[in-house]
Amino acid sequence: MTFNDPLASKLAKLRRPVTAELRVDILDRAGLVDHYCAVATPLGDAMVAFNRHGVSFLSDTSDAAVFAERFAERYDRPLRADHRPTAGLAAALRTGRGRRIGVDLRSASTFQRAVLEAVRSISVGEVRSYQWVAQRIGRPAAVRAVGTALATNPVPLVIPCHRVVRADAVPGGYVFGADIKAQLLRHEGANLDELAQLARRGIHYIGSDTTRVFCVPSCHQARRIADGHRVFFPDAAAARSQRFRPCRMCTPDPAAA
Amino acid sequence: MTDDLTRRLASNLDRAFPALVDAHGPLVLSILARLGDGATAEDLCQDVFLRAYTALKGYDSSRIAELDVRPWLATITRNLLRNEYRRLARKSTVPLSRCAGEQPRSDLGQPESSVVDRDSAEQLDELLRQLPSKQRQTVVLRYVAGLTTRETAAAMGCPEGTVKSDLSRGLARLRVLLAGSIDKEEGS
Numbered sequence: 014m015t016f017n018d019p020l021a022s023k024l025a026k027l028r029r030p031v032t033a034e035l036r037v038d039i040l041d042r043a044g045l046v047d048h049y050c051a052v053a054t055p056l057g058d059a060m061v062a063f064n065r066h067g068v069s070f071l072s073d074t075s076d077a078a079v080f081a082e083r084f085a086e087r088y089d090r091p092l093r094a095d096h097r098p099t100a101g102l103a104a105a106l107r108t109g110r111g112r113r114i115g116v117d118l119r120s121a122s123t124f125q126r127a128v129l130e131a132v133r134s135i136s137v138g139e140v141r142s143y144q145w146v147a148q149r150i151g152r153p154a155a156v157r158a159v160g161t162a163l164a165t166n167p168v169p170l171v172i173p174c175h176r177v178v179r180a181d182a183v184p185g186g187y188v189f190g191a192d193i194k195a196q197l198l199r200h201e202g203a204n205l206d207e208l209a210q211l212a213r214r215g216i217h218y219i220g221s222d223t224t225r226v227f228c229v230p231s232c233h234q235a236r237r238i239a240d241g242h243r244v245f246f247p248d249a250a251a252a253r254s255q256r257f258r259p260c261r262m263c264t265p266d267p268a269a270a
Numbered sequence: 271m272t273d274d275l276t277r278r279l280a281s282n283l284d285r286a287f288p289a290l291v292d293a294h295g296p297l298v299l300s301i302l303a304r305l306g307d308g309a310t311a312e313d314l315c316q317d318v319f320l321r322a323y324t325a326l327k328g329y330d331s332s333r334i335a336e337l338d339v340r341p342w343l344a345t346i347t348r349n350l351l352r353n354e355y356r357r358l359a360r361k362s363t364v365p366l367s368r369c370a371g372e373q374p375r376s377d378l379g380q381p382e383s384s385v386v387d388r389d390s391a392e393q394l395d396e397l398l399r400q401l402p403s404k405q406r407q408t409v410v411l412r413y414v415a416g417l418t419t420r421e422t423a424a425a426m427g428c429p430e431g432t433v434k435s436d437l438s439r440g441l442a443r444l445r446v447l448l449a450g451s452i453d454k455e456e457g458s
Contacts, residue, residue, distance in 0.1 A: 016413065018441065020441055020444060020445060020448070021413045021441065023390070023394060024394065024398075024409065024410075024413035024414050025413055025414065025416065026391060027300065027303075027304055027391055027394060027395060027398075027414045028296055028300045028414055028415070028416065029296060029299045029300045029303050029311070030296055030299075031291070031292075031295035031296055031299055031315070035295070035299075035312050035315065035316075036288075036291055036292070036295065038312075038316050039291050039295070039315065039316050039319045039320075040287070040288055040291065042316045042317075042319065042320045042323075043287060043319060043320055043323040045284060045287055045288065091288075
């Protein structure tokens with residue numbers, strides 16, 4: 014700002030710049046700054062970022078500088094240290110039940126948001142296939158795109174993308190590595206070996222001949238069926254043709270739902 | 271430029287708000303520092319932008335797009351300062367004139383400015399506080415905060431002609447005060 018009048022120019026020099034610290038303070042008051050803190054997860058120490066929309070980012074590091082760097086790769090918002098995570102988050106990470114935790118998926122595409130929301134319905138100890146997710150969101154042909162959407166999940170563990178595995182029960186890719194994924198699923202009580210064995214025999218659905226309900230093999234309801242009453246199916250059509258109905262808990266056949 | 275900012279604020283408030291702070295933060299902070307207490311200016315600056323954010327949140331996008339941002343922010347700042355003075359006046363028995371006059375030495379100049387610059391800035395700040403309230407506000411809005419005369423008039427809620435006369439009277443008075451303080455220094 015320049016003025017012809019020298020006194021006016023002198024007054025213009027009384028202008029005060031906003032320091033970087035004040036800028037973050039201002040944005041924080043308006044709720045536009047993400048806070049972050051350390052959390053314990055089944056994988057060990059991690060850090061999460063969150064804001065008033067929900068949890069925005071989780072990464073497997075306990076180093077604040079590394080975390081800030083990874084956060085900055087995704088978001089151009091300021092980040093500030095906090096003492097504790099949002100209510101319920103610590104418990105959700107410990108138990109794997111994060112369905113009710115608010116997540117900030119504003120920067121995800123509509124497709125990715127649909128994928129991640131679908132994955133949130135998979136319970137602890139259960140798994141689904143990539144095809145299942147694709148069918149569930151009404152895009153049965155987009156199996157590969159589902160894999161890509163899960164690979165860039167900003168909040169792993171909170172949104173359990175590790176519970177989506179290949180149809181042959183091989184874990185498949187994971188943000189923190191395939192070995193970690195298998196480890197995590199075992200920790201949650203999913204029996205990958207048994208599921209793989211069934212898949213090798215061409216079995217992808219299990220029904221009960223007493224209730225006439227069929228499930229995905231890892232469904233809690235399916236695991237309760239007594240051996241003598243288990244009926245095995247290679248696909249949903251086979252189950253339906255024998256007048257079995259799909260389980261309401263695990264929705265084994267979302268394409269028809 | 272400003273049109274672009276209001277357009278961005280209208281389409282995505284949360285994403286564009288940091289740009290509003292970057293573009294007009296110094297304007298708000300300068301008004302607060304020169305019309306209020308230099309020590310609380312930064313705290314009040316947060317309040318001003320919180321008010322601005324809350325207000326924008328409630329506006330529909332056509333209203334945001336038409337907004338004249340700079341005088342609007344200046345008006346919020348003036349209102350907040352007035353409320354702050356009322357609050358202080360209720361709380362303390364110290365007369366307001368003394369509150370405004372007694373300025374603690376604060377970080378007035380910019381960090382890189384020389385000692386001489388800082389001294390003259392502080393001196394100018396003190397003299398500014400001796401102007402009649404309306405002249406002082408007008409001078410600060412126009413020359414320190416850098417609003418145009420039109421924007422100053424909008425923020426002060428008076429015609430542009432009044433702004434112009436307040437400015438020339440204010441500057442003339444400042445010159446007299448400035449000359450007087452230099453005489454004093456040379457005399458001692």
